[in-house]
Amino acid sequence: MTNKVIEVISLGCSKNLVDSERLMKMLDNAGYKLAKSGDKRDIVVINTCGFIGDAKEESIEEILKAVKIKEAGEIKSVYVMGCLSQRYADDLKSEIPEVDRWYGKFDWTALVNDISDKQYNNQLYDRKITTGPSNAYVKIAEGCNRFCSFCAIPLITGRFKSREIEEILDEVKSLVERGITEFNIIAQDLSSYGLDIYNRHALAELIDRMASIEGVKWIRLHYAYPADFPYDILPVMARHTNVCKYLDIALQHISDKVLKNMRRHFDGKQTRELISRIRREVPGIHIRTTLMVGFPGEGEDEFEELMQFVKETRFERMGAFAYCEEEGTYGAEHFKDSIPEEVKQERLDRLMNLQQEISLELQEAKIGQTFSVVIDREEDDYYIGRTEFDSPEVDPEVLISKTEKLTLGQYVDVKITGAMPFELTAEIC
Numbered sequence: 001m002t003n004k005v006i007e008v009i010s011l012g013c014s015k016n017l018v019d020s021e022r023l024m025k026m027l028d029n030a031g032y033k034l035a036k037s038g039d040k041r042d043i044v045v046i047n048t049c050g051f052i053g054d055a056k057e058e059s060i061e062e063i064l065k066a067v068k069i070k071e072a073g074e075i076k077s078v079y080v081m082g083c084l085s086q087r088y089a090d091d092l093k094s095e096i097p098e099v100d101r102w103y104g105k106f107d108w109t110a111l112v113n114d115i116s117d118k119q120y121n122n123q124l125y126d127r128k129i130t131t132g133p134s135n136a137y138v139k140i141a142e143g144c145n146r147f148c149s150f151c152a153i154p155l156i157t158g159r160f161k162s163r164e165i166e167e168i169l170d171e172v173k174s175l176v177e178r179g180i181t182e183f184n185i186i187a188q189d190l191s192s193y194g195l196d197i198y199n200r201h202a203l204a205e206l207i208d209r210m211a212s213i214e215g216v217k218w219i220r221l222h223y224a225y226p227a228d229f230p231y232d233i234l235p236v237m238a239r240h241t242n243v244c245k246y247l248d249i250a251l252q253h254i255s256d257k258v259l260k261n262m263r264r265h266f267d268g269k270q271t272r273e274l275i276s277r278i279r280r281e282v283p284g285i286h287i288r289t290t291l292m293v294g295f296p297g298e299g300e301d302e303f304e305e306l307m308q309f310v311k312e313t314r315f316e317r318m319g320a321f322a323y324c325e326e327e328g329t330y331g332a333e334h335f336k337d338s339i340p341e342e343v344k345q346e347r348l349d350r351l352m353n354l355q356q357e358i359s360l361e362l363q364e365a366k367i368g369q370t371f372s373v374v375i376d377r378e379e380d381d382y383y384i385g386r387t388e389f390d391s392p393e394v395d396p397e398v399l400i401s402k403t404e405k406l407t408l409g410q411y412v413d414v415k416i417t418g419a420m421p422f423e424l425t426a427e428i429c
Helices: 014-029 053-071 083-095 110-115 153-157 165-177 203-211 233-239 256-262 268-281 300-313 330-334 341-364
Strands: 005-010 043-048 077-082 135-139 182-186 218-224 243-249 286-293 317-322 370-378 382-386 397-401 411-420 423-428
Touching: 005 014, 014 043, 014 077, 014 110, 014 135, 014 182, 043 053, 043 083, 053 077, 053 083, 077 083, 077 110, 083 153, 135 165, 165 203, 182 203, 203 218, 203 233, 233 243, 233 268, 256 268, 268 286, 268 300, 286 300, 286 341, 300 341, 317 341, 341 411, 370 397, 397 411
Parallel strands: 005 043, 043 077, 135 182, 182 218, 218 243, 243 286, 286 317, 397 423
Antiparallel strands: 370 382, 370 411, 382 397, 411 423
């Protein structure tokens, strides 16, 4: 048993966070104390992101910060894991030799065995939940087979690999026993779930069975892919009241020219038909999407087409980013990144300003309506909650007046009293 204190810093996406939570549980089982705010630390572990330029920069900055603290004698060791070290291990080792050891995205479990005198082989889903008293992410697959021309994820994660249905359901049951009621289902590509191990789409079966587990209050789906979309998930979403009327599906663009350059294998007409069918079969659904501006081939006409698409579609939730060339991708090797950065930023600002207007109108339409919300945290003047249409960290929150005592993780009905583009105000019914 050790008395050493370890801080695990998780950067990037929720899929990374699941790995960090698994690591934390293994470290806890190995006898290490997990650092809390203000604790003196012996070891820092950084789980890096290597998806886009900003994420890489954040990861490097966090590593250099930890190294500087180590050099000052405030910590003894720095370990790095995750996507950035998976992709750039050799370069990083030579450029930042002060890091004690580097681990990739898939070999990080060796970290615990390397610093302990015992072998720890935890179950895949045995982890320390860090997301709150009632919600957790459940990763049902790893990797991606799509090879979009702008994306380096397949180069980092490898081929798509689904987890077995029974294993996932066992994980959900174990989380219910720990008090978790809200499950955010994640993968690089939910649409492909099951194809590799069952030779069929299996997302609908998985969610149908998951929704039948006693104690599961909300299930929310993240990161579907438009091409080869599993339409049989839609009646499952419509039928089960505990499957949130919410779908995160990255569309990237609407221009046929740009989509072809992106190697999305899906055109603008198919995109519109997909959105129409989703909304028709799941009334009231909130669609979250991600769009990209500035990809090679996007002229002013293509960008205006994208703007018009957003005006017409009125996404309930939308994020966007400017194209950043990623080495090793098809896009970097076959297209010139010729659009100036200031043009990309101007387009991004215009697109997000438009979405802010749409979001405000959609939010204002909720005033006077009643929704069930889950309480995430308490602040001086408000409880902060979310509806079924709001995923943690990325979507709007509900500010609830303090008229009675609520507890974190509690579900309560509230009446919406006010709206902002990315927040609602409410009072308890």
